[in-house]
Amino acid sequence: MIRVQAEDFDIGVELKKLTAGDASIGGLCSFVGLVRDMAGSDEISAMTLEHYPGMTEKALTDIEAQAQERWPLNGTLIVHRYGRLQPGDQIVLVAAASAHREAAFEACHFLIDWLKTKAPFWKLEDTPDGGQWVDARDTDAAATDRWLQPGISVPTDADSAE
């Protein structure tokens, strides 16, 4: 399941919902992304997340489907916030549930790596020098590409354009 929302989320409630009624789940792995108060040497007083309504939901649904295709999963969840957030606020929750821990760990890692380079969100940080758009990081692209190495068969889209 995927959700894009301005409101905060309760991790406990979300994870309970994900596993409710399915006793064949043996492992549940989750990742939560938070707003940091520093970016390099800049102090961050707030962060605004912009997104592309419509495409965001499509991209997240696609990322989730690819995880489901690769690992035997009983359930997956992506909740991503947008709008103005403060340091310490929750930004994103991804979770994967499976019979065994290995699939849950790997799928959870895959979900956040792919989301970071494919879902159309942009971060604007409020710094002492004014608003600064966060640059995409090469390490994030490398983290995504890691899942494309030989022996790992993930469907590839034309995911970037010049």
Next chain:
Amino acid sequence: MKIMYFAWVREMTGKPEENIELPEGLATVHQLVAWLKLQDDVYQRAFADESMIRVAVNQEYVSGDGPISNDDEVAFFPPVTGG
């Protein structure tokens, strides 16, 4: 055609979206960008470094040679930074 701009591309064009009548003969994203650049300096500046721009047609990523038509929704934005 509906054209949308996000993040700093939106700030540089000064608008979140606009509707245009796609001129005859423009068949790819590259050609659309080249045409926009001729229309106004703001597009010259926004698309100055095309390697920094990602494109989606009808909410799917495409490359610069991706085909376009007048019924499409085309979006221009920087590399994404969610998560």
